[in-house]
Amino acid sequence: MTGIQNRVQGTGTTVTYNDGTNVANAVALARSSDVAIVFASNNYGNEGSDQTTIDLPGTYNSLISQVAAANPRTIVVLHTNSATTMPWLDQVAGVFEGFYAGQQVGTATAALLFGDANPSGKLPVSFPKSLADVPAHTTAQWPGANNQVQYSEALKVGYRWYDSQNIAPLFPFGYGLSYTTFGFSNLQVGALNNGKATVSATVTNTGSRAGTEVVQLYVGAPAAVGEPPRSLKGFQRVTLNAxxxxxxxxxxxxxxxxxxxxxxxxxxxxxxxxxxxxxxxSRNLPLTGNLAVTAVTVPSNLLPNPYGMSSPVGKAVSWAFGAAGATYTATGLPAGLSISSAGVISGTATAAGTSTVTVTASTGASTTFVWTTTP
Structure with a gap:
């Protein structure tokens, strides 16, 4: 509130606060005001356990709905720890999602509300319409049964789930409005050459004020591969004048x-x-083009990297590291372990310690990771 009061100081604007515990009083204040701003949050500091709901707690939804009915110029400012439902969305004039805010949240929020700064943020998660729409929505997936949790959504994580199941989210991954608008045109997709293709597009600020957009590139694999419909592969933030x-x-x-x-x-x-x-x-992709790949390839510059391996001393190891079509060597393996030309690491470690292992393929590709042997 202090940030808003400081922003309007000297303008003759009155800022009045109501804590919302008495809904009738809050509604009466909203009805007599030019603009109503409702600040709401969920279990903001809850990082130690999973939530059982994605609804706002208590009477927040009812409060927002009644305030919006009394004043259509109602703005909701949310500070939540994840996605939340918004049953009142069609009633309000606007929503700001602040997630975890810092010490200057009041000043920053006032700058956005009054248009001194142009919001340019993008959602890092999809906002579902209801808890039933999320990927892990069954008891078997969460909290699990018989001490087992099923990750049955497989590759369909986040926005990939909503796209794969054709579920319309409340707000899609990557979404975020601005006080200006942007257009996309002139998509150019180059051919794959030496393992790389160049993709370009034109972005235009079609509004009346300067702003920032985040341009997102998604790739969709051939259906036979069995991947989700599309995956984010790149993004760029651009700032443009009107x-x-x-x-x-x-x-x-x-x-x-x-x-x-x-x-x-x-x-x-x-x-x-x-x-x-x-x-x-993820749901607003006006430019689409095709990139043809004419042969099945195993990228020669890619080797799987486990980012760390561990095995007990005296216990036999057998790990098929490599892929067909290449031969392999390794340096730095713990004493007692070796790698075959086919890429199988096997043996029994003889001493505890930490080793830096580098595996090299005949294609010239290599990867390095740490292998820890425990007593």
Missing amino acids: GASTTVSFTVTQKDLAYWNTTSNAWTTAAGTYQISIGNS
Whole structure:
């Protein structure tokens, strides 16, 4: 409130506070005001356990709905620890999602509300319409049964779930409004050459004031691969004056097109047509093009990296590290372990300690990780 009061100081504007415990009084104040601003939060500091609901707690939803009915110029400012439902969304004039705010939250919020700063944030998660829409919505998935939790959503995590199941979210991943508008045009998708393709597009500020947009690039694999419909592979933040345009360019690599092949135990790029999409959220992708891949390839510059391995001294190890089509060598393996030319690391560690292991393929690719042997 202090931030808002400081912002209107000297303008003749009166800022009146009501804590909302008496809904009737809050509604009466909203009805007599030019603008009503409702601040709401959920179990803000809850990081030690999972939530049982994504609704705002207590009477918040009822309060917001009644205030909005009394004053259509109602703005809701949320500070939540994740996505939340908004049953009153169609009643209010606007919503600001602040998530975890800092010490200057009042000043920052006032700057956004009064238009001194142009909001440019994008949602890092999808906001579902209800808890039943989220990927892990069954008891078997959470909290689990018989001390077991099923990760049955598989690759369909986050926005990939909503796209795969054709569920419309309340707000999609990557969404965020601004006090200006942006347009996208002139998509160019280059051919894959030496494992790379260049994708470019024009972004134009079509509004009346300067603003910032986050341009997002998504890739959709051929249906036969079994991947989710599309995945974010790049993004760029651009700031433009009103009416100005710029060209953004992305490099799409063979790794961006690859999937983990559990049969060959390697990253694999399938032959076929990949869809390239550009826009400003996972559900607003006005530009689409195709990128053709003519042969199944195993990227020679990619080796799986476990980012750390561990095994007890005296216990036999057998780990199929490599993929077919290459031979392998390794340095730094713990004493007692070795790697075959086919890429199988096996043996029994003889001493406890930490080793830095580098595995190199005949293709020239290599990867380095730490292997810890425990007593």
